[in-house]
Amino acid sequence: MSLSQNEFLPRAEAVHARLEGAVLDALSHHGEPSVPELAGAFRDTRMEPAQLAEALCPGPLSPIGFAALVMRELLTPEDAVLEGTVSEARVITGNARVAGSLRVTAPLVVLGDLEVAGVLEDCGPDSTVVVVGRCAAWGLQTSGNFLVLGDLVVRDAIQGIYNDDSLVVAGDLTTRFLDENDHDVTCYGEVHAEHQLENGRSGEDAASLASTFLRPELWNLDLGEIHHDVLFERIQKGEPVFTDTLQPRQVREPDEPTAEELEGLDIEGIAAQASKNARASDVVYAQRKTGEVWLLRPGSLPLHIFDGKEFLGQGTPPALDVKQRASERVTFWRRRGDLFLEIERFGAVVQLHAGYNNGSMRTFRFAFETPDGASREMRRLEARYEGDFLRVTSVVPGRGPLERELANYGGPKAEYTSAIVDGTTLVTRDDERQDFDDEASALSALEDWIAGKRQAGFDLKILEWKPFGLLGSR
Numbered sequence: 001m002s003l004s005q006n007e008f009l010p011r012a013e014a015v016h017a018r019l020e021g022a023v024l025d026a027l028s029h030h031g032e033p034s035v036p037e038l039a040g041a042f043r044d045t046r047m048e049p050a051q052l053a054e055a056l057c058p059g060p061l062s063p064i065g066f067a068a069l070v071m072r073e074l075l076t077p078e079d080a081v082l083e084g085t086v087s088e089a090r091v092i093t094g095n096a097r098v099a100g101s102l103r104v105t106a107p108l109v110v111l112g113d114l115e116v117a118g119v120l121e122d123c124g125p126d127s128t129v130v131v132v133g134r135c136a137a138w139g140l141q142t143s144g145n146f147l148v149l150g151d152l153v154v155r156d157a158i159q160g161i162y163n164d165d166s167l168v169v170a171g172d173l174t175t176r177f178l179d180e181n182d183h184d185v186t187c188y189g190e191v192h193a194e195h196q197l198e199n200g201r202s203g204e205d206a207a208s209l210a211s212t213f214l215r216p217e218l219w220n221l222d223l224g225e226i227h228h229d230v231l232f233e234r235i236q237k238g239e240p241v242f243t244d245t246l247q248p249r250q251v252r253e254p255d256e257p258t259a260e261e262l263e264g265l266d267i268e269g270i271a272a273q274a275s276k277n278a279r280a281s282d283v284v285y286a287q288r289k290t291g292e293v294w295l296l297r298p299g300s301l302p303l304h305i306f307d308g309k310e311f312l313g314q315g316t317p318p319a320l321d322v323k324q325r326a327s328e329r330v331t332f333w334r335r336r337g338d339l340f341l342e343i344e345r346f347g348a349v350v351q352l353h354a355g356y357n358n359g360s361m362r363t364f365r366f367a368f369e370t371p372d373g374a375s376r377e378m379r380r381l382e383a384r385y386e387g388d389f390l391r392v393t394s395v396v397p398g399r400g401p402l403e404r405e406l407a408n409y410g411g412p413k414a415e416y417t418s419a420i421v422d423g424t425t426l427v428t429r430d431d432e433r434q435d436f437d438d439e440a441s442a443l444s445a446l447e448d449w450i451a452g453k454r455q456a457g458f459d460l461k462i463l464e465w466k467p468f469g470l471l472g473s474r
Contacts, residue, residue, distance in 0.1 A: 001075050001093070003049060005042045012038050012070045022188040023069075023149055026170035029186060030060030030145075037063050038070070049075065049091035049109070057089070057107040057128040061147045061168055064109065068130045069149070072111040079112070086127075095133070101236050102137075104129055104144075113150070119236045122146055124165045134171075139235040141228070142167050142183070151189070156235045156242075159228050160185050160199070176242065177213070179206070179226065204252060211250035213242055220398050221252040222335045255337040257286040264288060271295060274304040274311060284337050284356070287388060294339070296356070303354055303362040312352075318367035320349055322454040325447050327371070330382055332389035333396045333465060340463045341389060343381055348374045352381070358464045393443060394421035396465035403471070404446075406453050407461035416461065417453060420471060421446055429471050 012035045019033065027033050041055040041063070049071055056064040077094035086104045095112035104122040109130045114120075116137035122129050124144025134150040143161035151171035158175050160167060160183020172189035180199040195213050197206050203224030210219040210226050218234075218241060219226050234241050265286055270293050271278040278295050285294040291308030295301065305312045324346055332341040338357035343350065348368045355361030368374040382391075396402055405418040419428040421442045426434040426449065436442045 001049065002046045003052060003071065003074065005039070005045045005047075008042070008070060008074065009035060009039055011073055012066070015070050015073065016066070019069075022170040025188045026147065026149060026168050026186075027062050027065045027069075029062070029166060029168045031062045033062050033066035038067055041067075049093070050089040050107075053091055053107045053109050053128075054089040058125040058145070059128075061128070061130070061145050061166065064107070064128055065130055065147045065149065068109050068111060068132050071109070072132055075111065077112060110135075119232050121232075124162065139232050140175075141232055152187075157231060158185075159232070179228075181206075208249060208251055212247050215241060215243060221250055222398055224252070253336050255284075257283055261286045261288055265291060265293060267293065270306050274306070275301065277301060278304065285334065285339055285388075287384075290384060292384075294354070296360070298356075298359055303360065305354060305362075305364070313362070313364045317365035318349055320346055320351065320365060322459075323451070325451040328375075328378060329447070330378065331392050331402065331463075332385050333392050333402075334389045338465070339389075340465075341385060342460070342463060343378060345371075345374050345378050347371050350374050350377050350381075353460055353463070355462065357466075358462060361460070361462055363460070394423075394439060400466040403464045403467040404450070405461045405464065406450070406458040408457040408459075410457045415458070417458065418467075418471065419446060419449055420467060427471055 016033060016035055019027065041052060043055065052067060053064060056067060071091065075093040079094040080092045080096050082096055082098045082102060084103065086102065086108045087106055089107040091109045091111070093111050096110045096114045098116040098118065101118035102116050102120050104127045106126060107128045111132050113133035114131045114135045118137070119139040119141065120137040121141040122144040127144040129144065129146045131148045131150065134153065135148045136153045138155045140154045140158045141161060143165065145165040146167045149170045152169045152173045154175040156175070157177040158179065160180045163182040163184065166184040166186065169187040169189065172192065173187040174192040176194050178185070178193040178196045180197060181201070182199060185199065197209060206226055207219045207221050207224050211221070214226070218231050231241055265288060267280040267283055271280050271282065274295050278301060282295040282297045282301055283293055284296045286292065293306045295304040326344045326346055328345045330343045334340070340355060340357065342353040348371045350366045350368070352364045353361055366377065368377060390397060392402055394402055401420040401422060403418050403420045405416060408415040417429050419426060421439065424436045424439055424442050426442050426445045428449065434445055436445065
């Protein structure tokens, strides 16, 4: 079934004259419908419907939506069953059904109803979806231009992605959870959503609000994220994503110390002792029961740790034989403020690294008379920070792999390397992968790797809880 320009354009004039109400409003969301604009899309006197759709996309919704109404009056309705993916421009002249998920990566125009028994996902800007009738799905993830001139009914959740394109509905929009994110979502009918996160919401607010109705594994307050990919995977599998009843709203604790944590501490006096440049506002961690205070100003003030009696690192640090492997290691991570603390023992020497995620770090070193004395100090430090900090091995809970980056500044050019333990595999930036039977063996191999790098002149530069692809990109 092809379209004749001589027949199409007069019919477009007639359709244009009848446009009114919510349908006209929806078509005009990206600009008023225009017959000359449709005429300019005809490269030949006759075109296939899919060719016309492709000629009008990508672009604003007004021309392709207007063209869909005209095509509906000219083309004989034929229903279709779609499967999996629409990767080439397509026009369905009747109703379309999908028994499962549908991923759209090219223009798709349905002149009747579209029913998806699964998750419907488009991929803007390559995809443009127009449904002249009613559109129904279990879930909808939309990053492209998506126009529904009837009602949009999504059983579980709608997620808008990116702010480049729009989801426009002329009829009513009904869903249980609508997350506009930073996407333009406009409905000219009524919106019926149990839970709605409006355009411009922050990640932290979204996760906090989601904690009242989504299952706990689908949101993370520390990261300020809703795990949308997992959410829609579960929707597709028919697994539950909502709590049975509304839950109390969870709120992320502030990064900075609270008034309760600072109560009774002479912050001004401690800051004055630390440095003439230090300010009370530089406090990033405080423990009232011990009097411990950390002062840090990123980019200008090195980390100062006041342990309740004195500042650490005041004297000359003891020598350390870097050729030996650490006798033991304990790593702590504080979710608030992304602070970390790594404690190593080398015989009778304890070395303490403290800093914040992918930022500045300072190292302190203490010598004891015997290895047993150093071991007791390790236990004391563990007890001191347990509770305020999370004890971690290879992964910071809810965040990602723990990556150690080491640096060698001794040569003519600074050198860097890093390593993570991924399950039972040791992975390094030097393109090394070693598989082991269990995580403990992988962690033991990590100790050997660190010792080898230190012998080569490297030392710990920073810890990161989220590698940001550093290992994979080298």
